[in-house]
Amino acid sequence: MAQIRGTAGYHLGGNNNNNSNNFNSSMGMGGSSRQEATNDPSPLDAIRAQTSKIEDWLDTLSDPLKPYLPAIGRFLIVVTFLEDALRILTQWGDQLVYLHDYRHIPRGITHLFLILNVCAMTSSSLLIIIRKYSEYAVMGLIAVVVTQALGYGLIFDLNFFLRNLSVMGGLLMVLSDSWVRKKFAPAGLPQLDEKDRKMYFQLAGRVLLIFLFAGFVFAGEWSAGRLVVIAIGFVACVMVVVGFKAKWSAIILVMILSVFNIIVNNFWTLHSHHPHKDFAKYDFFQILSIVGGLLLLVNMGPGQFSVDEKKKVY
Secondary structure, eight states: OHHHHHHHTOOSSSOHHHHHHHHHHHHHHHHHHHHHHHHSOOHHHHHHHHHHHHHHHHHHHHGGGGGGHHHHHHHHHHHHHHHHHHHHHHTHHHHHHIIIIISOOOHHHHHHHHHHHHHHHHHHHHHHHTTSSHHHHHHHHHHHHHHHHHHTTOTTOHHHHHHHHHHHHHHHHHHHHHHHTOSOOOSSHHHHHHHHHHHHHHHHHHHHHTHHHHHHHHSSOOOHHHHHHHHHHHHHHHHHHHTSSHHHHHHHHHHHHHHHHHHHOOGGGSOTTOTTHHHHHHHHHHHHHHHHHHHHHHHHOSOSSSHHHHHHHO
16 A cells, blocks of 8 residues: 555656656655554554553452462362361261272271371361472372372262362462472572473463363353353463463453352252252362462463463563
């Protein structure tokens, strides 16, 4: 368009001076047109500008909560383990009967299995909350997830498997958060190793966190509203995995999961002997744990293996 507009002022005929003046003026018009065309924002730039405004607005809203996000995230991540430990203690007899009669585990081992699970879940959860020995605490809780899957025979349950992958993703975010907050790191190669380790764990945590949403897609009946939520959640999950606008995407997932959790897993409305009360309570606290992992992602950012960080470099 700049070239067309530039030659439009070039008149054939007339004297050379007029032609020369017209040519110069037309080239001036063409040059200014080119500059205006160059300065016009592209659609992608306009989208980025709008998303930046939304991010600034979300940052403004979340500013009062930012100092408390790590503590809230850590507590929510381990709340499912604390609830599970309490459930075992309050349903001790039922747990023993199930493990012995249905899982065919000898009685002495059933007692040892439950005691070790309760001790590991309680102690590891408290260590994560107070930010002490996070590496050992996370390993302890991951061991609990694996042993419970084997002990209760749930390892081949797809929904259970996907949800617990997401819980493990939240635990990996706890590890990354603990490494980020170390006040001192030795200079030289050990520091580089820790930095690389943190990047890999942040990436693994991001990827595992979104597996809960995969379970949400496969479970339940299909409806128009559900399809809309799935579409929005799927886009947000992809953005979290690749690390593009990861904080904004994690906030969207937190809102979707929180609303879904309150509406679907409202165990407090069921009477004590309702057959689905325990399942609803279990799902409710598991989703809270994954929300905690997403809050840690909002606080820390996606890490260096992400589109957001690459944009800062290039």
